[in-house]
Amino acid sequence: MKLADNKATLSFSNGSPSIELPVYQGTIGPDVLDIRKLYAQTDKFTYDPGFLSTASCQSAITYIDGDKGELLYRGYPIEQLATNCNYLDTCYLLLNGELPDPQQKADFEKLVTNHTMVNEQMQFFLRGFRRDAHPMAVLTGLVGGLSAFYHDSTDINNPEHREISAIRLIAKMPTLVAMAYKYGVGQPYQYPQNHLSYAGNFLRMMFGNPCEEYKVNPVIERAMDRIFILHADHEQNASTSTVRLCGSSGTNPFAAIAAGVACLWGPAHGGANEAALNMLYDIQKQGGVEKIGDFIKQVKDKNSGVKLMGFGHRVYKNYDPRAKLMQETCNEVLSAMGLEKDPLFALAKKLESIALEDEYFVSRKLYPNVDFYSGIVQRAIGIPVNLFTGIFALARTVGWIAQLNEMISDPEYKIGRPRQLYTGSPRRDIKR
């Protein structure tokens, strides 16, 4: 963080003395006003629900330029990572700041691969859930439950514990997501296989069975890997901020990541991919392309409570770059599966083109986000709709850990403790 040449002055119309606020510059993006001493100097807080103008931390991991529609992981554009690297390269990059050289890549892949099994006892824990439980409910429990199984990596202040819990989480998430799925459909769990890639192993644990050999389809494997890359990190979004806030109390990494899973579940965040696909199903049920006009009318009516799911973003005021890459993957997967004429994909494309020309969406700068097409790809792969957010959680785990570890290593880190503007009753006495 570098001090800028200029300072900001805050003055008051009631004659209270004005104060100077230091201004800091990042490498790119808006400068920040440092208000840390504001309360001590003025007896006032700032007010910013939803963090519309507040940087909650400094971070060197991910950068989004919402106006340009640009996403960088450690400086590298998402388009380059999605075409030239795999998910484990991306994990290494997010955790360590640089892409791995060939030796580092081989060592990292081996390390992750050797941690993919989960404690055998986890399956008995899983058995306590109803079979029809939502996978996100199961995952919130399983991820938090890891802290009950891996006692030797729960001290967040110990760098070695942080490192091994990071590897454990990245390695075990696919196993847990697949176990949650298999449990729900009543099939036996598939143990991980070390000769497969990260994505290939996940596909086999999801769709393999003990009766026959599972052959990984390379197009689907690449698509799965790309889904993981596109969801790996997204700077200070709601779930990442939740992980940081939760971890700031010194809780163990598994508990902090479980908090992230819980936050991601909501339909305004990771739950949007599930909601977007359900929305497409609903429109299709009501008559398909012909009903798009009626649906858009409902979306524009503020009293209807209906939103165009998979559209809009707090930061992107342009096309989400992940949505473009996801659309490309969607084309590839649908043609590999012989589903080029998939009516849901056609419906999504039509809906997108109508929304992109509609004044309501244009004036509010609402564009498709990553979730608009990810549901169609996942459905084509065979992933059930209620597992979409679980896949997002699997992929985002590395981002959460990288952000958590960055926070804990920051000498300026403190427990997160926002203030408030109290609007309740002043002190009063019980009269009876």
Ligand code: CMC
């Ligand atoms: N459909 C209809 N109207 C919308 C939509 C939408 N999807 N998104 C925003 N708007 C309207 C909103 O009603 C508001 O209108 P007005 O100015 O007239 O009150 C205006 O656009 C600004 O929206 P906002 O709600 O103030 O923006 P926000 O930054 O608070 O919300 C959002 C961002 C992502 C929660 C919101 O766009 C949304 O709910 N989208 C649908 C859910 C979705 O697709 N979420 C996935 C986000 S990307 C994946 C992830 O990061 O998890």
